[in-house]
Amino acid sequence: MLLVQVFTSSANNQNIKPTLFEISEYAKILELKQKLEPITAIPLYQIKIFTSDKSVTDKEVISDILREMSLKDPRADAAFNVFDNKTFVGFVRFHRQVLQNGKAVDSLYYVTPDSRSSSSSAVSGLPKKRALELENPAAGDSTMPVFSQTDRLGTDEGDGFKCESSSSMEEEQPSCSTGMAAPQCIDRTKDCCQQQNCGKPDNRPPYARTMPENRRYGLVVSNLDSCEEVDSEALMSHIFELFESCSIKALHFSDCISMAKFCSNLLIVCVDDETAEWVVNAVDTLCPPHSCMPFIKFFDLMRCTFVLPLVRPGEPLCSIFSLMEKQNPDLVTDKWSVVNRTPLDPCDDNGDLVTDLCPNELIELFIDEDSKDLITQQCSKIVYFCWHLKVNFEC
Incomplete structure (x- = not known):
């Protein structure tokens, strides 16, 4: 996984904490944009990502781009610039987990990716000398402090982050500088599909x-x-x-x-x-x-697509599907598996847009037979908010 720090153009004061989240190193640029949309409050289709020398497309893989940047310049900062169309709004900086002899070193994250890594392999470590340089940047260096992640695999607990001492790589007792506030813990379970019945047991599968x-x-x-x-x-x-x-x-x-x-x-x-x-x-x-x-x-699910108006950009799909269940009696979305989300260009006059009042996304997913039968009975449409969304099934 990659730890991502988001610095907006207003976050030029050190007292303002950057936003933090995690993303798979194999994620595509489109997935990064989806993460940035609620943070920057910019519609997905308006977010543009650039490296220092070129723009990148939605289908490119983050780790491939970082590796290419590192091969060109091993000391290059692992960061992308973020634009709202042609207006610069900030940048994102990536941190990768350090390994030594195949083992994680306190799950440290460093700014610059190792040029020896590849998109098909796991993240690899940095030489200790280079690691020390990153941990103790020279005055005026733009390299950010190093954070460590609580080592966790397959649990339901959130991740915590702490500042690492800048005195030595081998110092075990962490200490936080008084001049830099520690990042807040990330509640990565907040987007889980939790039942909206406070205090009652969730008996769903x-x-x-x-x-x-x-x-x-x-x-x-x-x-x-x-x-x-x-x-x-x-x-x-x-x-x-x-x-x-x-x-x-x-x-x-x-x-x-x-x-x-x-x-x-x-x-x-x-x-x-x-x-x-x-x-x-x-x-x-x-x-x-x-x-x-x-x-x-x-579950022998069937593929279908529909165009979804993003009334509130960044709204979790769980919440969107929950509203669909309320507006479509007997509809159950427990098995719906989304495989792709593609933003639609509002300037394309191809008839795919549901509305020009908000961004639209093409949702590709697999649904169960009961859902298909119900939707078919409704003229192949799903009621969502003020619209009837046309659902297209594969033959």
């Missing part, structure tokens, strides 16, 4: 409590013996042994629901293809034998 964007990376593990339930104890023990014996460099699981049992199966929710592939291979070597199927395939 676990996949209903994870984000629609992450369900595509969900895996359903079942016992090959149809008379037996999933052997969750054997599965967890097997995976734990692999964690101990293998070189685990970059596995990432959902902060909402990472692993939970439902019916006779076990749901594991990852956040990228690499982690999902690793889990599938791990289950293949489990004894007793189990199957591991992608969430979309297990």
